[in-house]
Amino acid sequence: MLDIRPLTEFFESEMTEGFLELLLKMMRLTFQFDEKFRRNIEGFKGRYLFRSRDGQLTVSTVFANGEMEVGEDLIDAPNITITFKDDKALMGFLLAPRPDILGAVLRQDVVLKGNLNYLYKFAYMAKRLQLMATCQA
């Protein structure tokens, strides 16, 4: 079983700095070690681009051939681009117990461009990971 303690601590702390990197890293690891979780990406093709609003951070995530690749370059033809104000906004958007999606969209804390269904799937996986990390799943 994978040790997901870092993520657990993260979810239980107030810290949000570096949230995205950690989330993607843990997600990738979990896919490698947890067969059940891996079923989420079997046969799934999806290209995600995460960008911070200030342009400092660009992270791409590509799902293909049952694997998840994380990169730091711009990728072509993402299914969805998620531009977020800061890590806190992104974390709140994806994982808060009662996410203020309306507020985030209105304040443009998180701007989505592309196919929202890909975001829904990603949010499901992130949520799942969170539940696993906090031992609710």
Added chain:
Amino acid sequence: MATITLPDIELSDCNLDTMPMLAKLRTQVMGSRAEVCVERARHITTYLRDLADPNEPQILRYAKAVRCFLSNKAPRFFDGNLLAGTTTSKRFGAPVYPELTGLTIWPELDTMSTREKNPQKLTPEEAEELNLRIFPYWMDRSVLEVTRHRFGNTEAMDLMARIVFFIGSKAGTISHTVPWYRVAMEQGLDWIIAQAAAKEHVLRAQNRSENADAIAFYQAVQEALTGLITYAANLGRFAALLAASESDEDRKKQLQIMADVCGQVPAGAARNFREAINALWLLQVGIHAESINMAMSPGRLDQVLYPWYRRDIDGGNLTVKEALELVGCLWLKLNDNTNLVPETAEELFGGSGTVPAVTLGGIDCDGEDAVNDLTYVMLRATELLKTRDPSVNARYHRGKNRREYVRRVAEVVANTKAVPAFYNDLVAIRTLENQGVATEHARDYAIIGCVELAASGRSYDASSSIILNLVSALELALFGGKRPVTGDDQIGPATGDPSTFTAFEDFWRAFETQLAWVIGRAIELNEQMGHVHQDVMPTPFLSSLFQGPMDKGKDLIFGGALYNSSGATHVGFADTVDSLNAIEQAIFVDRTCTFGELLDALKTDFQNAEKLHAYLVFKTPKFGTDHPAAARNAQRLVDFLYATYQSHTNYRGGKYRPAFWTMTNHAGQGKLAGALPNGRKAHRVFASGITPASQAAGDLAACLHSVGSLDYRHIPGGVAFNLKYPALEGDEDLDRFVGAIDGYFQAGGLHIQFNLMSYETLIDAKARPEAYPDLLVRVSGYSAYFRDLNEAMKDEIITRTAYSLREGQAVAFPVDHRDLLPFD
């Protein structure tokens, strides 16, 4: 014209004590909690993904998918209801329609069973199935995504994504319509299938390539309807099986009857009232196999079912009480499903039912009094059951309907505290005629969903196509194309800084420019999604129950109906009108402040502008007070919207129809808007529907007169006018209640509906929801249980002006709760 033969139109002998079966069913229905049902999504997805022939036309593939679902649909008998058939595989199910917005619940699959507000239960196995097998197929195939793929990420789409301008409902629904079930019940589906087969045969024999679409349509009709026949046969067999092992003699007998009923209908003609009413219910189930469960309205049931009722009663084969039990069973069946709602949507739509609207009374196609014994049976069922659905609407023709009828409807309102809603036949019919509907068809109108008008089974109105926020256009005009809630982005056209305007007309022009721009985007997106619906979600099942498609060989979605239109409803009417009044009065008449000062006050939510705020609230003209300036601006806005929408023709060849009903959007959108010139503070709710702003119109007569005096020919989509009285007690109150409706209709009003509750009751119900589990309220068109509504919506219903029927004046709002008021 039907004569009334009931000795007692109130049917006071029939109640829940003398009909324990209904009492028990009602308790079960009220106690059941929503469960997500994946059955339809499973079969439709499996068929389209694994079994469909990619070379067949989409309409045929989709019809076969519907047939596949119906043929495999599990026969279920959850309770002692006398009608066979269920919308979903759960007792109270929320079906998933992945073609539309079903995928929005994806992030919540693991949590929606336990969420605080209106949880919807989902088993881990079914969550897994949605996650791994169903949703992935639809990621690039849902209506919105196909639209994006075909038309690109347009400005209109971006605007919709921002939530606070308009909602293009076609991403999530289209149907909103009233079919005509009579033919299917009189002749049977086998007959319709034979008709379709014959037409297909004739067209094939012609051997012309341009017939391909029509041939596919007739084939699709046969496929889809056959699915329902199979489902009914399965139900019948299962009922017989259950009957064989049932020990309770009564239930055994009922199951045997249901087995017989399903052996006859919907394939064959209904031979008696029970078969007719069960056939109708099965058709309703069939429609939901194809189209989403939103506002599929059965229509004028007191007319549709009357021939069977009359024949059985006259022949001594049915008692009034039995008829009432069957109607009660149908009412409860209409409550067997609900919408799938993700948590975020709770904020905008929480608590709504699926709003199958039933319409009663009024006049018939020949213009004669249509009220019959069955009308009173249905009124009694409504009065006794007090359930959220069906949404019951009473038509009232002041010349033709008798006084005792309208009094009886009023009595039902007094007893349910909320339903039915009233419609003015004279105005509704004139409004439809003005849209080109033939007089005999206009006379046969029925209500769709909340309040929209349809020529039953002849018009396809997609009446909830656009939900547009008027305040967004107002704010864009105030801030030169930006909105405070959306920050510094230039969204609408740059109409200039209002502080440079020298006349009210300048502002009005800016407002019109912004409004026309938002409308243009909303229509553009609606058209695109309409074309996508044509491509991916045709509706042959539904089409076979309309006049037009079967003759033209054309699906409803391609314009097969006799009449076509698209509805656009508007949020924030009174707040927008009052804000326009305030701008005119404060800046250009009284010169109390400059435009710059007003804008500054709005930006700071009236902090340090107490005097100006008081003036705006108390001294500027308000819609609902008979003030001529307010009446003029209200009508001018109505006229502008009418002209703008009617100049657009939709993808089915029909016109756009503006409307003013708001469901819960006025509360949700209000929460997302800044302070307004009428003194409404930032993030407070808007007024609902066409209703004057809460606490702004203190005089009942003036309020009824102003709302009634709008020109409703220019509001063909319908309106919701919500009125609240603290109580209705005794005959004298009832007379005045009817007198108020009469006066309002005489002034020209179209629709009115009531909540009979005091401020105190509602405030208490918010504080102690457990003490009011069944409190039914009218929202802005439909009914809801108060406990299910979100906080903003509760506040809006609480703050609606309550009028004393004895004094004709607003009742003072409780001082301790004034912070709930929009302007305090």
Added chain:
Amino acid sequence: MSRPLVFRIRRFSLDDGPGIRTVAFFKGCPLECAWCHNPEGKAPEAQLLIQDSRCIQCGECERVCPREASQPCSVCGRCFEACPPGARSLCGVHHPVQELVQILLKDRMFFGSSNGGVTFSGGEPTLHMEYVADVAKCLQESGVHVALETCGHFSWEAFRTRLLPFVDLVLYDLKLLNSAEHLQYTGVGNEIILENLLRLRREKGLRITMRTPLIPGITDTPANLSNLRHFLHQAGLNDHRLLPFNPYLPAFQIQGAEPCRSTSTMP
């Protein structure tokens, strides 16, 4: 007599005659009832009303008032206009006959179906006999049912010849049968009132509803009530209604006769 002033028009009213009615209240009253519920209707001249609960203490009224500190308020109207929340209002407006008729006819739509109509009340509408008669005549010609609420203290001849022909129903207030008590509590004896009543009951085709407000310890005494009942029975006036007592909760202060106080004295 000064110009007839209307101080309130109540639409959609239940308590002033049958059906749904619009009631016009006139200023000026010959009585001075101890329990008066419409004190703004007493004086025939225009007055200034101040609704304290609405006042936001902004001082605008003081700023615009042209009057010297010692002068009485002239009801010039400047502060009504200036007061932002509308806490100050004018009590008493004069409408030309046709204007008032039009205002009252606005609610016709409610009259027909409920068998309602228009009621003249006050104050005392018979103080403005000519004017009320002109308005009532126009209403009757438009088919509107006209009711008159009166304390009965008026000149019979003028009433009979001018106003009565245009009235369908009289709501006749009778408070106390004993004239001395009447004098004590209302400022006038009841001789004229009783005399007018006895004449009125002989008028053909006129409906009369007798009304007695129940004032604790004054009109609701067993003696008074049984005397009234007896008297009315003798007179053949059997439609007699007792109006329940509601404690009077003033929603505003009246100013006008006395000097206008400045805002600083407001609570």
